[in-house]
Amino acid sequence: MPVYQPSDMRVTQQSAAATHTADCVIFGFAEGDLRVLLVRRAIAPFAGYWVLPGGAMGAGENLDATARRVxxxxxxxxxxxxxxxxxxSDPDRHPVRxxxxxxxxxxxxxxxxxPTARDYLTExxxxxxxxxxxxxFDHSRLLTDAHARLTLHLRTRPLAFDLLPARFTLSEVHRLYQEILGETLDRRNFRRKLLSYPFLIETNQKRQGVKGGPLLYRIDRAALDRELA
Amino acid sequence: MPVYQPSDMRVTQQSAAATHTADCVIFGFAEGDLRVLLVRRAIAPFAGYWVLPGGAMGAGENLDATARRVxxxxxxxxxxxxxxxxxxSDPDRHPVRxxxxxxxxxxxxxxxxxPTARDYLTExxxxxxxxxxxxxFDHSRLLTDAHARLTLHLRTRPLAFDLLPARFTLSEVHRLYQEILGETLDRRNFRRKLLSYPFLIETNQKRQGVKGGPLLYRIDRAALDRELA
DNA sequence: ACAAAAGTGTTTCTCTTACACCCATGA
DNA sequence: TCATGGGTGTAAGAGAAACACTTTTGT
Structure with missing residues (x-):
């Protein structure tokens, strides 16, 4: 009886028939606050509960693809x-299977x-x-973990631009960061840091309808991706 | 036909019969370099190849428990x-199932x-x-990712002490960090940083058999865990 | 005694933080 | 014209980085 077994050797032996799903914590930013997209379950277990949207991994796709499909x-x-x-993967995290x-x-x-607009249809x-x-389920935990990870990433890398429209003012980015991180950030210091990023491009348009006439900026996506790599 | 489905609703529909395993990238530090524990497969697929040790998730355990068991x-x-x-989770990462x-x-x-000592038995x-x-399999990728994650963690948190014996000299920690991070670190600056940690405790013993007669230190495990929390 | 490794402080620089006034626009 | 938000610079402090000589021990 060998003591050490490569991963494949145990597969049949103690394999548990588990379904594998990808659940998505989808963050959005609207009307000045950070939001997350939830769906409501219509069936048991947890009928009537709000949960994270998710779906089972299909035969020909990996989990990233599943998440993208969802x-x-x-x-x-x-x-x-x-x-x-x-x-x-706790054994009892799903009460049925x-x-x-x-x-x-x-x-x-x-x-x-x-999807808010189609609320009546979709829950x-x-x-x-x-x-x-x-x-x-344990989705409160998943949400907490994802939010913690998001704030961690936000503190270390400039990746919040996916939450903003293609053109945005620096104040909008400022408010976004403050909202997600839950703390106030010095406006001048924050602007200085933003302006130091090479992927931030000043347009020569101004946002209409806002006092002060703030300049609009956009992202050089290729440069940003280089930065995040 | 509902457009949005909570995770549970799709389970039966496209579920792929996947086995779930936990594979472990076990790092150790010996004779001045960072090492990883590998096992050799005796059977197809990849017979004769070295792979990461792993095992299938059992019915009553979660993946953390599986990893611990392995x-x-x-x-x-x-x-x-x-x-x-x-x-x-790529569909073809395992050629058979x-x-x-x-x-x-x-x-x-x-x-x-x-386990090296039992080499003839265990591969x-x-x-x-x-x-x-x-x-x-794709274990080279898993190893690369794990190593990247380890260096990232090491740069941000003082967690390398699990790789060292209970009592160690500051030079040993210094060499460990240099080895893992793959760069030289200024000795005085590094020592100063280490000594600033409250969980590092000076013993009044010296390492024998080493020139210079370096002091031995130990970790206050409770204080370290508090630090890492 | 000599070779090898341990031990020790200070200076410089960079990055972060704190802070207040003028300008542009909408109402 | 006035109220609101946008735009700008500088000084102090904290943390990181650079750097060389003395002490201890083994051989």
């Missing part, structure tokens, strides 16, 4: 910022794809983070 | 530093548990990182 079905976007957070879930977080612009809604109720 | 069977340790890295793997990295002290061996051959 997102595109739900908010109709592709090519967004998507990132794997972690895998949750064994389900292992890998969570992702995504950043989108809610005003571009508004999908944006929630401000403080308003999120207790979720079904 | 580790304890392999190197006979419990209570080590273990951390989930990511989940790999569908296997989804969650990878973990762990830090141990090779001299305390030496388990410590490899210096530069000597690692091309691995079976």
């Amino acid at each position: 997102m595109s079905e739900l908010v109709g976007v592709r090519d967004l910022y998507l990132r794997q957070i972690g895998t949750y 064994r389900v292992v879930t890998t969570s992702y977080y995504a950043l989108v612009r809610p005003e571009h794809h508004a 999908a809604r944006w929630f401000s983070i403080p308003d999120v109720p207790e979720l079904g | 580790m304890s069977e392999l190197v006979g340790v419990r209570d080590l530093y273990l951390r989930q890295i990511g989940t790999y 569908r296997v989804v793997t969650t990878s973990y990295y762990a830090l141990v002290r090779p001299e305390h548990h030496a 388990a061996r410590w490899f210096s990182i530069p000597d690692v051959p091309e691995l079976g």
